[in-house]
Amino acid sequence: MDTAGPPAPAGTEGDGPGGSTGETSRRLSKEQIFVLVSAASMNLGCMMTYSILGPFFPKEAEKKGASNTTIGMIFGCYALFELLASLVFGKYLVHIGAKFMFIAGMFVSGGVTILFGVLDQLPEGPIFIAMCFLVRIVDAIGFGAAITASSSILAKAFPNNVATVMGSLEVFSGLGLVAGPPLGGLLYQSFGYEVPFIFLGCIVLLMIPLNLCILPSYESDAGKQSFWKLVTLPKIGLIAFVIISLSSCFGFLDPTLSLFVMKKFSLSTGYVGLVFLGLSLSYAISSPLFGLLSDKMPNLRKWFLVFGNLITAGCYMLLGPIPLLHIKSQLWLLVLVLVINGVSAGMSIIPTFPEMLSCAYANGFEDGISTLGLVSGLFGAMWSVGPGSGDQMRTLHTVNSVPILSHTQA
Template sequence: MCHSVSDPRRLPTVKNNSLLKGDGSPGSVREIPRRLSREQIFVLISAASINFSSMMCYSILGPFFPTEAEKKGVSNTVTGMIFGCYALFDLLASLVFGKYLVHIGAKFMFVAGLLVSGGVTILFGVLDQVPEGPVFIAMCFLVRITDAVSFSAAITASSSILAKAFPNNVATVLGCLEIFSGLGLVLGPPLGGFLYQSFGYEVPFIFLGCIVLLMVPLNMCILPNYESDPGKHSFWKLITLPKVALISFVITSLSSCFGFLDPTLSLFVLEKFNLPAGYVGLVFLGLALSYAISSPLVGLLSDKVPRLRKWLLVFGSLITAGCYMLLGPAPVLHIKSQLWLLVLILVINGISVGMSSIPTFLEVLSCAYENGFEEGLSTMGLVSGLFGAVWSVGDFIGPTLGGFLYEKLGFEWAATLQGLWALTSGLVLGLFYLLEHSRRRRRSKLQNILSIEEERTALLPGEM
């Protein structure tokens, strides 16, 4: 049975919510029911399914596709481009889908994205039958790009629906759902590798594609259908807001840090510590698990103590910068590289990235409302699309630049330079928040003085 929740009276307001604005004013938060409604549970199930499946489809290629591509005569450079084009087209699609979310319909965009993604995932499994050379390369690009666009549609719609369904607990819900993203990243490579070794190239993609397709009828029935009027504002107005631009810079630096590890960390671990190839994945496990476990806690803290969000963003970036300078570690620190230290730093890095990434959606959304953006699904779509776009920018730059710096300078210096990017973004955003706080204090003092002067002026005739 499909549900419609277009009646605005059934939805708590977000615009004047102190959890969103962080003003801490009493009485501005509506009473939140302790129990989730049925439609909220359905939204959570839908969002969890897309988070899990998208990360599985994204990460399943890693263990075996480069080897298969090499058999088809594809160079390492072109293979890297096949991987990298996902982030590039995810960027472009996020902007388009975020802008036209209301026109297309959030539920339709979600379900259609799932349907197309399941189909092209299965299609990826038959590419080994395609003739080698330019035809194989062209088909790989076409399927990978279509997969990126389809999942971008589903993820953009999912984030907007979540913000609409949980207006008072956005960060908590987003943080909890990152558990499923982390599980997808953790389980994707080993599951793909096992199925590949046991059954060949086709089975991992067919298996995963069928699971995604099974989610289509499920979500058609249980996902609520939110409706909203088209908004008048654009991405350009949103991204040119100074606070939003700086937060976008932070998001890009964080995703670049994550992406940097894909082509570099495994090579460094194999070379430095002589670990068997099977143990390299366990090194990545510390990063993924710490991120997945800490994200719900960070989300809960962001919702319960809104004024902490900005400082979670700043200190998360600064801690991330310190982690990357210690990954090698940086040659200037003269610290010996040890495996236990590397794993510990990755665990801390997973927590710090959660600190910085989870509060960003609410921070951008509150800034948009403060600057006149209309409340509703259209603005949530813009924010969701913007987040996906700027994350994809870093996801594209990180592996590309990281691979180049690793080859030219070595892992130690490459990681250090990556850390400097996170350090710069954290310091600049922290300085902006301090200046903003100072301006607000001066404005508050000025308003108090003016109110006192008005009271004196009103009392003067009576005194005379």
């Protein structure tokens, strides 16, 4: 992606007369605000619905005859089908339409969230388990559609500020992931199993009329490039490996670290949630900064990736810490490492998407919504690889112990 020169309004083909140019710029600036509102609402709502299962669903599923392994598979199938959906929707984004895919994804996600709330009315055993799998799979497909379309629309609306915008929107993703589990747990304790799903599902559905009115449509002709050509580019393959590695780290962090903290420092579940906030908040705060730097100084992206991954590796060695270091495990050190890890995660994750776009454009991919769909689909697919294993581990560890109150996935 060409980042040189002054930012050009998204969707403009050229300059017109002076007066009309000013009017067009103002009109498109309003469109960009609408795109931000739509993407922020989707990130917040869908991430909350994704994360509310953690505190109470494992116990309820166990009552219905589901084994620990089965519950882990119910959680893990989400990531698998999100991966597949992201690849398919990324390929056919132009044919389906970005706005329609965005709205349809939110509609499916909100609807199946409500449906998940009535599954406790089913008889225990195979029927309940089969419906859990079905609803979870459909939810993953809906979310894959929404996030792929959202990334493509953002990149189209902000061609010269992709990293800045996506980094800023990570704040809403983090808020959704942090707020979902405690809110779901509170509603569950107060009103029972159905209310958390119905409440959050309705919130997502209520966002649809707003997005129908304000979200602009970006149409484009189908491109000739394929996923195969994209993923066989060496640089794209390396960045994809980085994304998988980082998402895997986050996916495995919740179950292992939470149990370690509770056992090692004798903390209650509420305090464990506060410990995880160190990671979530530092990531949410640092992401916009690294996004801005990535857009203003593209040459820094490769150094962000290198040093961000090195710092992340060092943080994971210090979380225990590993026995080789002979350092005593202390709560203040663990919290400090989590804060640094959140910053390094922002440094590593935020530059990946614009760098993939730059690589695609440099290798002959056309500048349009078709390429944005391919890159968005690949990014979403690679990111979903890591959380799948983490979801299964989280469920297996928490089903007979203490629920996790916060998620650390971006």
